[in-house]
Amino acid sequence: MTLSDIFWIIAVVLGIGMCYKLPAVLRGGRNPLARQVGGLLLAACAVFTFAAPATIAAVNDLTGIPNFSAPWVYSLLTGFCASCLLLIIKWRGGSPQSIRRATWWVYGSYGALIAALWICFALGDHSVERLRDLDTYYANTPWMREMIVLYLLGHTVAVLITSALLWTWESRVRGTGLLHAGVVLLGIGYAMNLLYDIAKLTPVIARWNGRTDLDWMSTDLAPPIAGLVGVLIALGFIVPHAGERMSHRFAARREYRALGPLAHALHRVPTASAPVALPRFAPLELRLTRRKTVLRDAVRQLQPYIDPAERDQAAQFHRNQGRTPDEAHALAEATALTAAVERLLANSDQSPDQPSRPTTESLSGDLVAISRALRRLPGARAGRWTTSDRRESVTP
Incomplete structure (x- = not known):
C-alpha cells in the first residue's frame, strides 16, 4: 500500500466523520461549536487529500507551477491547527471577552503566517518538483527554507498551546464519561503531533549541518505519525458528540419498550383525537x-x-x-x-x-x-x- 493510498483512506475516514456531523451542523443553525467541528473535520479531510503524493503531482500539473502543492498543503495544515486551537478555546469556555481576544489573536497570527508562506514560496526557487522530500531537499534553499521553518514552527506552537489547554482541562472533565474520553484522545493526538514536528524538523536541521542520513525521518517516519494523529484528533472531536447521541438513542429505545405494557393495557381507551400517523420508518x-x-x-x-x-x-x-x-x-x-x-x-x-x-x-x-x-x-x-x-x- 502506497503513502497516497494511506492518506486517501484516512481522508475517507475523516469524510465519514464529517458526514456524520453534517446533520448536527445543519440543525445547529447558528451554533458556532457545531459549525467549527464540521469545519475542522473538513479541513483535516482536505489536508490528507492534498498531502497524498498522487494529489500533489496532480495539483502541480493542474496549476503548471512546480511544487505549488507545498504552500497549499502547508496553508491547509496551518488552518487546521488554527481551527483546532479555536475549537478548544471555545469548548473550554470562559468569559466572552477572553474568548473574543483569543479568537482574534488566532485569526491574526495564523492568517499572517499563511500569507508569509505564500510570500516565501513566491520569492524562492522551487523549479525541481519533489513529491515526498520537499522539506529536506529545499532545506538550504533561500526563502523555501524560511517557508518550511515557518510552517513547522507555526504547527509546533499550535500543538504546544493546544496540548497545554487540553491537559489542564482534562482534570476538570474527569468523570464525565465520553467527554473525558474525547479530551484524552485529543491530548494523545496532540502529543503525537509533537513527534511529527520532531520527525520533520530534525532532518531539516541536519541538512543545515551537511548531514543527509536523517532524511528518512521526514519521508518515512513523519507520514504514518501524521495519519495516526489525524484519526485520533477526529475521534477526539467525534466521540463525545456521537456517544451522547447514541446514549440518548439507547435511553429513548429503553423508554419506548418500557412503555409497551401500558400502551397494550390502554390501547382500547378512546382518545380525544386521532393519533398522528407516522411513516413506517419514523425516527x-x-x-x-x-x-x-x-x-x-x-x-x-x-x-x-x-x-x-x-x-x-x-x-x-x-x-x-x-x-x-x-x-x-x-x-x-x-x-x-x-x-x-x-x-x-x-x-x-x-x-x-x-x-x-x-x-x-x-x-x-x-x-x-x-x-x-x-x-x-x-x-x-x-x-x-x-x-x-x-x-x-x-x-x-
Whole structure:
C-alpha cells in the first residue's frame, strides 16, 4: 500500500466523520461549536487529500507551477491547527471577552503566517518538483527554507498551546464519561503531533549541518505519525458528540419498550383525537413522543372512572407486602388504571360518592414506572386486584 493510498483512506475516514456531523451542523443553525467541528473535520479531510503524493503531482500539473502543492498543503495544515486551537478555546469556555481576544489573536497570527508562506514560496526557487522530500531537499534553499521553518514552527506552537489547554482541562472533565474520553484522545493526538514536528524538523536541521542520513525521518517516519494523529484528533472531536447521541438513542429505545405494557393495557381507551400517523420508518424519538402523548391522553380519558379509594387501598396493600413507597405507588396506579379501563369498557359511570381525583400529573410523570408495574401486579391477570387482596389490605 502506497503513502497516497494511506492518506486517501484516512481522508475517507475523516469524510465519514464529517458526514456524520453534517446533520448536527445543519440543525445547529447558528451554533458556532457545531459549525467549527464540521469545519475542522473538513479541513483535516482536505489536508490528507492534498498531502497524498498522487494529489500533489496532480495539483502541480493542474496549476503548471512546480511544487505549488507545498504552500497549499502547508496553508491547509496551518488552518487546521488554527481551527483546532479555536475549537478548544471555545469548548473550554470562559468569559466572552477572553474568548473574543483569543479568537482574534488566532485569526491574526495564523492568517499572517499563511500569507508569509505564500510570500516565501513566491520569492524562492522551487523549479525541481519533489513529491515526498520537499522539506529536506529545499532545506538550504533561500526563502523555501524560511517557508518550511515557518510552517513547522507555526504547527509546533499550535500543538504546544493546544496540548497545554487540553491537559489542564482534562482534570476538570474527569468523570464525565465520553467527554473525558474525547479530551484524552485529543491530548494523545496532540502529543503525537509533537513527534511529527520532531520527525520533520530534525532532518531539516541536519541538512543545515551537511548531514543527509536523517532524511528518512521526514519521508518515512513523519507520514504514518501524521495519519495516526489525524484519526485520533477526529475521534477526539467525534466521540463525545456521537456517544451522547447514541446514549440518548439507547435511553429513548429503553423508554419506548418500557412503555409497551401500558400502551397494550390502554390501547382500547378512546382518545380525544386521532393519533398522528407516522411513516413506517419514523425516527424513534418521534415514535416515543407519540406513544407518550397517546398514553397521557388515555389517562385523561380514564380519570372519571378511577376509584381513589381502591388506589389508596392498593398502595397500602403493597406497602404491607414489603414494597418500597415508590413501588407501592406505581403498583397502585397500575391497579387503578386497569380497573378504570374495565369500567370504561363496561360503560359504568363513576359513583357520585367516589369523585375522581386529579391524577394526570402523577401519572404522566411516572408512566414508565406504572408500565413496568403492570407486569408485577398480583392476581390472575394484570389489572385484576382480587377480592382477597382487597380484604388483606384493610386487615389490621
